[in-house]
Amino acid sequence: MRERWFRPGETVARRAVRLTAGVCLGAVTAVVGLAYLVGSGLLLALVLPWPAARRSTRWRVLACARRLAAVDQRRAAALHGDPSAAASLGGDRALVYLAIRGPVGLLGAAVLMLLLYVVVSGAVLMWDWFNGRPTDGLTPSLLTVGALLAGGVVTLFLIAQGIAGVAAMERRLARWLAEPTDREHFQRRIAELTATRADVVEAVNDERRRIERDLHDGVQQRLVALGMLLGRARRSHAPDRAEALLRQAHEQSQQALTELREVAWRIYPTALDQGGLAAALETVAERSSVPVRLGGVPDNLDPTTAAVAYFVVSEAVTNAAKHSGADHVTISVNREGPRLVVRIHDNGIGGADPHGSGLSGLTRRVAALDGSLRVDSPPGGPTTITTELPCA
Structure with a gap:
């Protein structure tokens, strides 16, 4: 008491x-x-x-x-x-x-x-x-x-x-x-489902705009440059000049392929289906420019929960590398009863905006799964992002 x-x-x-x-x-x-x-x-x-x-x-x-x-x-x-x-x-x-x-x-x-x-x-x-x-x-x-x-x-x-x-x-x-009474509970639940459905639609639209922006600013520009190089090579009458242009075109094609793989990875990584959440998060840690320490990841997660947990971690690590100035990131994924708790902690300068485009999109994605996302990022740091997801 x-x-x-x-x-x-x-x-x-x-x-x-x-x-x-x-x-x-x-x-x-x-x-x-x-x-x-x-x-x-x-x-x-x-x-x-x-x-x-x-x-x-x-x-x-x-x-x-x-x-x-x-x-x-x-x-x-x-x-x-x-x-x-x-x-x-x-x-x-x-x-x-x-x-x-x-x-x-x-x-x-x-x-x-x-x-x-x-x-x-x-x-x-x-x-x-x-x-x-x-x-x-x-x-x-x-x-x-x-x-x-x-x-x-x-x-x-x-x-x-x-x-x-x-x-x-x-x-x-x-x-x-x-x-609340049962009636009030159902009314509140209906309102929550209506709001989360609208959030899902908005999150999908945001994702489509991001993919379009990545393709337009990255892959499309590479392909335009590739076409111009090939056109110049066709019109060139000097063999040495044509060979140099073809070599540049080959490099542009390799870069375009790399950027296309990056866009595909951000849409949905194949490692989630092949090796589960642990393999996908290990890839995130390997690709990060900031050292990442990853703890143990539970097995046998349903695909939807694993996908949402992956996108939360991926976005948080990307933000830490771009904006926080952190020199290391720690990721922990644990089962706590019927929920999966994901924590991403970095020692950066803090000040992350929960209502920014990236984190607000994650919040909508998590809410669509009846989960919650909490951002603790005081000025001066550190930053901790905690996500709780229902886990069967």
């Missing part, structure tokens, strides 16, 4: 004060919430015969209920240490929250009143005894004082447990109502 209740550097005394303050304020907000529910119920009953007035009144009642619930949730998040308690609630859920919070808050008020009674009664008894005045026919004696002190300590312990229990009930209530 320490991870849940204690904050870093917090003492037991400060924790007790914080929880007690939270329960105390919760009792106040519970009374306000119950009073609001009773008043709004009477108001709705008065306007029940008029549909237009009923709809308008109901809308205002729900809006005010959301505000009251939000205030109480902020209290719970601040004093009970649960950030999830601050999640916003819809109108109907806000009314349910106020209705359930009422008895819980009154229970907390009862516990606090018992605490106040025990503290005041104990103080009065101790004052009378130390001043030599009998209380209720009792004479001061060590045995009597010891028995009452022991009973007081036990009672205070039970009260402390009651305060902690009330705070726990408030946390569970906030979490329970903050969880």
Whole structure:
């Protein structure tokens, strides 16, 4: 329970004060919430015969209920240490929250009143005894004082447990109502799938534009130069000149073939199908201009997951070599439960833009597979790119 209740550097005394303050304020907000529910119920009953007035009144009642619930949730998040308690609630859920919070808050008020009674009664008894005045026919004696002190300590312990229990009930209530219903979950899932489908289309279009740009700026220029050299060789009447032009044309054809292989490799490396992800990443490490240290790579990955992991690593290593100024890159690929976690770390200058064309394209590609990509690149470095992919 320490991870849940204690904050870093917090003492037991400060924790007790914080929880007690939270329960105390919760009792106040519970009374306000119950009073609001009773008043709004009477108001709705008065306007029940008029549909237009009923709809308008109901809308205002729900809006005010959301505000009251939000205030109480902020209290719970601040004093009970649960950030999830601050999640916003819809109108109907806000009314349910106020209705359930009422008895819980009154229970907390009862516990606090018992605490106040025990503290005041104990103080009065101790004052009378130390001043030599009998209380209720009792004479001061060590045995009597010891028995009452022991009973007081036990009672205070039970009260402390009651305060902690009330705070726990408030946390569970906030979490329970903050969880989406099945309908909301499906609506959210449909929205995510719609967004990822659009992202996939955009990523495919970006990939096509990149391929077109690579072909136009690289291979096409080589082929144009090759055609010009061959044309000049055909028109040349000097054998030596024609031979030199043909030699240049042969070199241009070799360079064009190399660039065409590079474009094909960036589209989809054949090593993925022949040797799996490990072989493809070893090729990335060999072709990189920056030293790359590659850890063990799991086997038997499905082709889709392996392809996405490869493109993430390839793009990250390319960016590190071009922009980061790093002198080494470390790649780790591990299974963690049902997910494949890929981390690329470099010791460069940092400052990578997650919304740049390269990384944003990777983010869309990863999201299409229900994965996540996180970029940690503060100015001055280092840069760590972490990708989590579902892995059967």
